[in-house]
Amino acid sequence: MTNDNDTNKTVPLEETITVIEELSRCKPLSPSDRRTSVETFAGVFANWCLGLSGLCLAPPALMVFFFNTVGVSVPVKTLALASLTASLFIAFAALLAPIVATGWTLLRWETVTLQNLKADIRHEQKISTDLRKNSADALKEAKMWLELKIKRVDARVTWFFGDKTAVLTLMATAYLFSKEFGGFGWLQKTLQAGPGISNLGDTTLLYMAALILGLSIGAVFLRHIAARYRYQVELIDLALR
Structure with missing residues (x-):
């Protein structure tokens, strides 16, 4: 007869946190x-x-x-x-x-x-x-949390932008968007005029282009975080071999 304590063994949270902290100091060769x-x-x-x-x-x-x-x-x-x-x-x-x-x-x-x-x-x-x-159970628990974070980051980026190429597409859209309306000259003119009723259309377009570019840059940083988590998962797989 198996012991329920063995089959439902839980890893102390502090052990998992210790593994995560140790992984946060691990970086690939620069x-x-x-x-x-x-x-x-x-x-x-x-x-x-x-x-x-x-x-x-x-x-x-x-x-x-x-x-x-x-x-x-x-x-x-x-x-x-x-x-x-x-x-x-x-x-x-x-x-x-x-x-x-x-x-x-x-x-x-x-x-x-x-x-x-x-x-x-x-x-x-x-x-x-x-x-x-560290114990194998603590490593597996840390791997589970890292994989969960990777899924959440990927889901967040995909929910906003779709597939991987959409980020680059949106950044190019923001650039072409501003270029179509006069490029840097149009940007300078709109910023100097400031928000107002007479400049409402250009200001709205400028804010839309800035929003698209900002979201695209944010998505790039989120993917960088996900890549960091994936590297840590790979290190755990090496340690569990």
Whole structure:
């Protein structure tokens, strides 16, 4: 005969909350964590070049603002022009370094994607190992609540906008809506005129376009929240394996 306490076992709420709090601190690897050594070096090099370019630009700039350049001797002018030229070339190097690094990364895309995959596996395996310190029942309970939140968010977005492509459609509609009535000039004119009887039509149209755009942006953020919950559910599935 089975015990009713075993079949109807409930997980303490605090255990579930602990799992949720732990999951809230778990994040996928950021793009900066995925950067190759060449990209990291290029970023550091670019920052140093920008600083050096600013230093080279400072003396000629101070000379122009605080001194009369008419009576400046030729050697001083030559030195100022050389400093300006050096500043331009160094700034150009700062812009070129990340582009070269990105091109080098694209040429080695197979190696880079493999490294990123291994880094993701190690990162998420560590998270799942930490999650296993909680009980399996607490993990399942947290997964149930997360899946419930995902359904509610998706239902809310779908109720307002329909399928996934409707958000982009509405944003494009808001843009075309304002463009059809004169674009930014019409917006500026309507905002300057303000609400009133003589401007009631344009003001109403402007508010409608703003409402559509605002709802679309809100739906994008809601989908971002749902994606975050889905990532947490995937981590729980890894921990329950």
